[in-house]
Amino acid sequence: MQTLAAHNSRIAGLSTLATTIPGRIVTGLAATVVVAAASHVAIPLPFTPVPITLQPLAVLGVGLALGPIAGFLTMLAYLAEGALGLPVFSPTGPGGVAQLFGFTGGYLMAYPLVAAIAGGLSQRFSAWVPRFLAAFAGCSVAITLLFVCGASWLRHLTHLSLHDTWIASVAPFLPLEIVKILIAAGIYGSLARSKRILPVDDSPLPNRN
Numbered sequence: 001m002q003t004l005a006a007h008n009s010r011i012a013g014l015s016t017l018a019t020t021i022p023g024r025i026v027t028g029l030a031a032t033v034v035v036a037a038a039s040h041v042a043i044p045l046p047f048t049p050v051p052i053t054l055q056p057l058a059v060l061g062v063g064l065a066l067g068p069i070a071g072f073l074t075m076l077a078y079l080a081e082g083a084l085g086l087p088v089f090s091p092t093g094p095g096g097v098a099q100l101f102g103f104t105g106g107y108l109m110a111y112p113l114v115a116a117i118a119g120g121l122s123q124r125f126s127a128w129v130p131r132f133l134a135a136f137a138g139c140s141v142a143i144t145l146l147f148v149c150g151a152s153w154l155r156h157l158t159h160l161s162l163h164d165t166w167i168a169s170v171a172p173f174l175p176l177e178i179v180k181i182l183i184a185a186g187i188y189g190s191l192a193r194s195k196r197i198l199p200v201d202d203s204p205l206p207n208r209n
Contacts, residue, residue: 028066031062060184
């Protein structure tokens with residue numbers, strides 16, 4: 001009993017710390033490290049400058065775990081780290097500001113909005129549907145925005161036709177992105193049901209199984 005009480009006390013202490021400004025900063029910086037690590041899991045494709053990476057999954061996770069405001073600010077910090085030359089972007093690109101304005105810049109620039117939309121819509125939808133479905137819907141909208149921004153920027157730089165832009169920036173990635181959405185929604189739904197995560201910048205989610 002004492003061990004369980006001590007464990008619960010530590011969890012409560014961590015939850016309280018996460019609501020403080022220093023705690024939020026530390027949490028946000030830790031989240032940028034996770035996204036950076038995911039960016040280095042990259043598979044280049046021979047027919048497109050856009051690689052397959054785990055970044056979108058990490059960005060969705062940031063939005064779901066931290067909520068829309070903290071998720072947005074965290075991804076802004078991530079982009080700032082990359083612009084300063086820190087090795088947080090995919091190693092398939094030039095790094096730094098050049099990567100932000102390169103072929104994959106549309107995807108990168110969309111990350112703050114992707115995190116905000118995933119977190120915000122998931123919170124809102126969870127008032128009416130189970131958390132897994134809420135997260136699935138929110139992440140689906142967020143990933144759609146990611147592809148729109150990424151494809152539009154790539155077409156702007158390369159002047160590809162709509163068909164070639166679709167092949168280079170959307171079609172090869174769709175199946176894996178669906179899997180990423182399912183993984184993010186599944187983890188979020190499981191952890192939220194056990195009350196292990198709550199957004200730190202918004203009101204707690206409704207109690208729904």
